[in-house]
Amino acid sequence: MALQYTFPEDFWWGSATSATQIEGAASEDGKGLNIWDYWYSKEPNRFFNGVGPETTSDFYHTYKEDIQRMKDIGHNSFRFSISWARLIPGGEGDVNEEAAAFYHRVIDELLAQDIEPFANLFHFDMPLEMQEKGGWESREVVDAYAVFAEKCFELFGEKVQKWFTFNEPIVPVEGGYLYDFHYPNVVDFKRAVQVAYHTIIAHAKAVEVFKKRSIPNGKIGTILNLTPSYPRSQNPADLRASRIADLFFNRSFLDPMVKGEFPEELTAILREHGQLPEMLEGDKELVKRNTAELLGVNYYQPRRVKAKEHLPNPYGPFMLDWYFDLYEMPGRKMNPYRGWEIYEKGVYDIMINLRDNYGNIESFISENGMGVQDEERFMENGQIQDDYRIDFIREHLKWLHRAIQEGCNAKGYHLWSFMDNWSWMNAYKNRYGFFSVNIETQERTPKKSAGWITEVSKNNGF
Secondary structure, three states: OOOOOEOOOOOEEEEEOOHHHHOOOOOOOOOOOEHHHHHHHHOHHHOHHHOOOOOOOOHHHHHHHHHHHHHHOOOOEEEEEOOHHHHOOOOOOOOOHHHHHHHHHHHHHHHHOOOEEEEEOOOOOOEHHHHHOOHHHOHHHHHHHHHHHHHHHHHHOOOOOEEEEEEOOHHHHHHHHOOOOOOOOOOOHHHHHHHHHHHHHHHHHHHHHHHHHOOOOOEEEEEEEOOOEEEOOOOHHHHHHHHHHHHHHHHHHHHHHHHOOOOHHHHHHHHHOOOOOOOOOOHHHHHHHOOOOEEEEEOOOOEEEEOOOOOOOOOOOOOHHHOOEEOOOOOOOEEOOOOEEOOOHHHHHHHHHHHHHOOOOOEEEEEOOOOEEOHHHHEEOOEEOOHHHHHHHHHHHHHHHHHHHOOOOEEEEEEOOOEOOOOHHHOOOEEOOOEEEOOOOOOEEEOHHHHHHHHHHHHOEO
């Protein structure tokens, strides 16, 4: 069978996950508490079906078999995160030797199976003691993170070449400081801006530390959820709404982390409303000097916006939605199980933007995926027939392939996720994996998509 879509040699086929979402063993072997362990202990009712982070998918104990499964379905790369609270309980002080040994075992097992480890340093999982010092609002926590990063490079740098400072750094800003879906459940725009700013400083400090270590063939970058903002129409008011949505949600991190500069229009808006963060002398130069060498792009759905229908209350607190309203495009294609729009061309639009406006930075799709509730509905002969997931991946890959043909520097595709995993407040509500996980027995079962991706990876195309 002739392949219609062939990908470049050494294309990265794999998947992504994070420590809190799969490891479990949340109170084993000296791991400290993170904000999720703590919040769940206080408000378990806020988590779907009351399922917390204690056991999740038990990767801490089953990593060996799981990595074998990754190999079986054609993975040549895998992104995981290192739990700050596990490696350095409390966020500062001595390394937990049992944690270091665990991550060494995981990395060694990946390498033994010819799967390249991609290590991410922070995925929403602030150590509780660091949060009590103010989390990313605190400069002290930024410095503690830089020390944690240095420890990781020191411990694992000889084995791991691809490093990432953050996953979706805007999410803790939105969730923790604007929209109340992450701990510490603050709604305060000014504090949100400070958190975002310090995250960018933390990224730059980690990159600086990384460069000093000079890991052979090492590259450091970050992972951003880039969501194109599409205007309702070409009317100037709609175009402005989409431009400002793009500024807040995409360029706020993309510009400083990739170009080393803050967008002037964003700075002007924050200044106008008295929302600029506190900055220290030398910050600007630090950010300029320490940009990402590699960019992971998480893409799930587009953002569609229109001009404001009603003027905001000028006396109320400043919020992002002073500038735009969300817009539901008629006739849009939906994931009916999750309520998200499916727009595959978004992948192509992001890549073209990176090619044309961000120096064609080396990048890859670091997350893309389709969450579906109650997948047992699609069970036939003991296997979940997730044709909807196969279609979803295939159609996104077609657009990624086109972007590569047009000169975009895209090096791989990672699905979210290898197996069903715990997803913050949603716990196991929506399933994303190539493998289903029975959270009672921890049994893994390949879905139909696992067989499909095995062939795609083997043939380097379809």
